[in-house]
Amino acid sequence: MVAHPGEATRSYRLRPLNQPRPIRVEADELGEPQAVVLGHECLAVAAVQDRWRIDDEWWRKEVSRLYFSLLLEDGRVVTVYHDLLKDQWRRQNWPEVGHQRTLAVSYEHTG
Amino acid sequence: MRVGCVWVFHFPVAVERRNRVALNRCSVLIGEATEQRGAVLDCSAEAEAKGVRVGMPLRQALGLCPSAYFLLPDLPRYGDAFDRILRALEAVSPLVEPAALGCAFIGLDGLNGHYRDEMALGDGLAQAVRHASGLTPSVGLAEGKFTARVAATVSAPGEVCLVPKGREGKFLSPLDVSLLPCSRDTQRHLELFGLRTMGDLASLPLGAVQAQFGGEGRRIWGLAQGIDREPLRPLRREESMRERLAFYAPLISREALVAAGRELLTRLLGQPAMGGRAARRMTLRALLSDGRCWERAIVFREATADREQMLCVLKSVVGAAPLTAPIEELSIELSGLAGETCKQEGFFSGDRRRQLQVAEAVRQLKARYGRSPVAQIVEVELWSRIPERRHALIDYDP
Numbered sequence: 001m002v003a004h005p006g007e008a009t010r011s012y013r014l015r016p017l018n019q020p021r022p023i024r025v026e027a028d029e030l031g032e033p034q035a036v037v038l039g040h041e042c043l044a045v046a047a048v049q050d051r052w053r054i055d056d057e058w059w060r061k062e063v064s065r066l067y068f069s070l071l072l073e074d075g076r077v078v079t080v081y082h083d084l085l086k087d088q089w090r091r092q093n094w095p096e097v098g099h100q101r102t103l104a105v106s107y108e109h110t111g
Numbered sequence: 112m113r114v115g116c117v118w119v120f121h122f123p124v125a126v127e128r129r130n131r132v133a134l135n136r137c138s139v140l141i142g143e144a145t146e147q148r149g150a151v152l153d154c155s156a157e158a159e160a161k162g163v164r165v166g167m168p169l170r171q172a173l174g175l176c177p178s179a180y181f182l183l184p185d186l187p188r189y190g191d192a193f194d195r196i197l198r199a200l201e202a203v204s205p206l207v208e209p210a211a212l213g214c215a216f217i218g219l220d221g222l223n224g225h226y227r228d229e230m231a232l233g234d235g236l237a238q239a240v241r242h243a244s245g246l247t248p249s250v251g252l253a254e255g256k257f258t259a260r261v262a263a264t265v266s267a268p269g270e271v272c273l274v275p276k277g278r279e280g281k282f283l284s285p286l287d288v289s290l291l292p293c294s295r296d297t298q299r300h301l302e303l304f305g306l307r308t309m310g311d312l313a314s315l316p317l318g319a320v321q322a323q324f325g326g327e328g329r330r331i332w333g334l335a336q337g338i339d340r341e342p343l344r345p346l347r348r349e350e351s352m353r354e355r356l357a358f359y360a361p362l363i364s365r366e367a368l369v370a371a372g373r374e375l376l377t378r379l380l381g382q383p384a385m386g387g388r389a390a391r392r393m394t395l396r397a398l399l400s401d402g403r404c405w406e407r408a409i410v411f412r413e414a415t416a417d418r419e420q421m422l423c424v425l426k427s428v429v430g431a432a433p434l435t436a437p438i439e440e441l442s443i444e445l446s447g448l449a450g451e452t453c454k455q456e457g458f459f460s461g462d463r464r465r466q467l468q469v470a471e472a473v474r475q476l477k478a479r480y481g482r483s484p485v486a487q488i489v490e491v492e493l494w495s496r497i498p499e500r501r502h503a504l505i506d507y508d509p
Binding site for chain 2: 016044075
């Protein structure tokens with residue numbers, strides 16, 4: 001027989017974290033982001049630092065997203081994705097994976 | 112909104128020709144030749160007349176124009192020349208938007224009182240560009256960015272094309288639909304429908320154009336009428352700090368380059384204006400002895416003022432840099448300056464005594480509010496590829 005732990009029964013409530021938020025993105029005809037509206041500011045995209053696609057969970061609610069890591073004109077880096085099923089843009093922080101934390105990203109011009 | 116557009120056609124070629132007069136007598140092609148798969152970045156008007164287009168594979172371009180003088184692009188130099196132009200235009204109007212290399216829009220509302228008439232204002236813009244860069248732009252003045260850009264396109268270098276308010280539709284009407292900013296597919300369809308001029312397109316009912324081309328159709332129909340509501344997005348200058356070091360004897364070793372970088376970082380971080388602030392971006396620029404430039408911009412994940420951290424990144428960048436000639440000058444620019452950053456400690460970590468204090472404080476809060484107002488992040492599906500599935504918040508109940 002298992003002894004009673006002596007503690008009151010508690011109900012824990014899980015709350016979602018890092019939910020995607022709607023964002024206004026101006027994209028060109030190829031779907032490449034050109035500008036992002038943050039608050040009341042429209043900021044041009046200085047560089048697309050990275051892009052990757054996620055297609056997952058086809059067995060429940062299918063997810064198909066095209067992520068972009070964008071360097072904005074004011075130096076901020078934001079991660080946005082294009083929901084390919086709903087044709088909507090969302091902003092979402094992209095967590096670092098494990099301990100493979102990169103110190104910096106760089107881009108190059110060679111003349 | 113009244114907008115001016117200044118445009119130096121074939122800007123990279125114009126910069127190269129300004130520096131090397133001999134290039135004025137021949138066709139010029141600029142492109143990045145990497146493993147035989149490069150594309151044309153820019154070409155002179157002579158090469159364009161022979162069928163060469165920007166973006167075309169170099170091999171094809173050289174086939175069309177075999178006598179062309181071929182150059183590798185010097186992007187930092189073009190960027191510098193364009194930046195000088197933008198700064199000169201900012202002296203005329205505070206609203207300057209760079210549209211593309213060699214092309215900029217200028218907000219003109221409120222400037223009329225400073226000039227005799229609008230033509231004089233246009234001349235003032237052209238003169239500012241000439242003084243700053245030695246290059247001659249075409250200038251268009253109109254309501255809205257699109258009409259101003261078209262006005263600049265149809266005028267010759269050094270000329271000012273003025274489109275009076277309310278005459279945009281009439282001005283655009285005889286011009287070719289290829290000037291409209293739309294996809295290649297839409298251009299092809301316009302041609303198939305026999306719509307050659309913007310007047311042809313503007314004379315159609317909006318519903319018909321929209322039914323055929325969707326949202327893009329609505330936009331180009333409006334543009335063809337001279338209706339352009341796209342706002343001007345002025346360039347915002349950010350504070351930056353720059354130091355450079357010229358070498359008496361050009362450097363050939365990467366170790367010496369890192370040492371020079373250390374010296375520059377020490378100088379930059381020691382400046383009073385930098386006091387207590389951190390930088391989000393670092394730009395390295397090296398002037399090579401063959402006259403070319405190498406530039407690398409590094410964006411830190413977190414703003415930093417730590418010289419050793421910056422130096423660590425600099426070392427790895429210099430180590431991998433494809434430096435093709437000895438270096439005559441090195442400069443470092445720190446930008447994206449922010450307040451001093453600090454690291455936040457974990458709320459639930461720390462020594463035993465502190466953990467007990469936190470637990471006691473949370474118990475008191477719970478007694479007061481009925482539930483714990485403090486939450487803790489827990490791993491849920493750490494393996495998931497979907498970010499919002501990986502972690503969740505749970506009430507912290509000690």
